[in-house]
Amino acid sequence: xxxxxxxxxxxxxxxxxxxxxxxxxxxxxxxxxxxxxxxxxxxxxxxxxxxxxxxxxxxxxxxxxxxxxxxxxxxxxxxxxxxxxxxxxxxxxxxxxxxxxxxxxxxxxxxxxxxxxxxxxxxxxxxxxxxxxxxxxxxxxxxxxxxxxxxxxxxxxxxxxxxxxxxxxxxxxxxxxxxxxxxxxxxxxxxxxxxxxxxxxxxxxxxxxxxxxxxxxxxxxxxxxxxxxxxxxxxxxxxxxxxxxxxxxxxxxxxxxxxxxxxxxxxxxxxxxxxxxxxxxxxxxxxxxxx
Numbered sequence: 001x002x003x004x005x006x007x008x009x010x011x012x013x014x015x016x017x018x019x020x021x022x023x024x025x026x027x028x029x030x031x032x033x034x035x036x037x038x039x040x041x042x043x044x045x046x047x048x049x050x051x052x053x054x055x056x057x058x059x060x061x062x063x064x065x066x067x068x069x070x071x072x073x074x075x076x077x078x079x080x081x082x083x084x085x086x087x088x089x090x091x092x093x094x095x096x097x098x099x100x101x102x103x104x105x106x107x108x109x110x111x112x113x114x115x116x117x118x119x120x121x122x123x124x125x126x127x128x129x130x131x132x133x134x135x136x137x138x139x140x141x142x143x144x145x146x147x148x149x150x151x152x153x154x155x156x157x158x159x160x161x162x163x164x165x166x167x168x169x170x171x172x173x174x175x176x177x178x179x180x181x182x183x184x185x186x187x188x189x190x191x192x193x194x195x196x197x198x199x200x201x202x203x204x205x206x207x208x209x210x211x212x213x214x215x216x217x218x219x220x221x222x223x224x225x226x227x228x229x230x231x232x233x234x235x236x237x238x239x240x241x242x243x244x245x246x247x248x249x250x251x252x253x254x255x256x257x258x259x260x261x262x263x264x265x266x267x268x269x270x271x272x273x274x275x276x277x278x279x280x281x282x283x284x285x286x287x288x289x290x291x
Contacts, residue, residue, distance in 0.1 A: 001260075004044045008243045011049045011056045013245055051077065051092055075103075077104040078105065099128045102130055120132040134154075146175070162214060162275075162281075173238055181240040182239050187243070188245075197212060211225070217267060221264065231258065
């Protein structure tokens with residue numbers, strides 16, 4: 001079922017060539033405007049961005065400056081690597097010119113840094129920050145965060161039909177039960193699900209049998225593998241937000257169409273059991289730079 005309140009426009013592609021299946025590079029400004037217009041028309045009201053996403057924040061801010069009413073809930077992320085956290089936050093607020101926002105640390109190290117906590121305290125006090133949290137890749141970091149007294153309001157995690165261990169081991173439910181909002185990214189595994197079997201076999205041989213089996217199950221239901229993954233994540237009641245990265249307006253149209261499709265519980269259950277564990281395929285940071 002298509003629930004626009006559950007969808008967020010992932011804007012990494014707005015500022016850099018992002019994703020393994022991205023062959024068109026950074027979209028033109030007019031294309032980005034069309035994407036955001038279509039999102040508004042379909043009542044999708046969330047955007048995910050970051051300081052590290054090139055000019056993404058600035059483009060979004062420029063678009064929003066032309067609108068008379070608040071249209072979106074904005075989530076942005078800052079990191080220790082580039083400059084002082086307070087300076088990054090100030091730049092983000094200047095670029096977006098839009099508040100309150102959701103502010104996430106772009107790493108565990110940033111989240112536990114006192115500078116980040118001070119920025120959050122001041123931002124919430126001044127009405128600039130609505131919710132705060134962090135974006136994570138690794139379960140050990142997640143476990144460390146959940147043990148702290150300084151609990152996040154939002155946690156952003158990778159999850160898809162191939163990389164579903166956090167769901168199977170009960171971690172997703174645990175976070176949900178703690179009343180922490182869960183945002184899901186890499187629902188298409190940074191575009192890997194969109195590529196052909198020959199590419200999978202050549203570059204991700206360990207994962208190839210799993211990808212092929214998931215594609216077979218998807219075909220049974222007259223779905224593509226990306227559609228199966230999207231519909232599976234969408235079926236999880238614990239998930240607050242699904243971030244969908246976009247290169248062009250066509251992809252948004254197709255994702256909306258996909259979310260309106262029906263899929264049986266049997267198909268979803270069988271696909272969930274095709275679980276690849278402990279593989280570099282599941283961690284895009286460990287992929288080869290070029291294929």
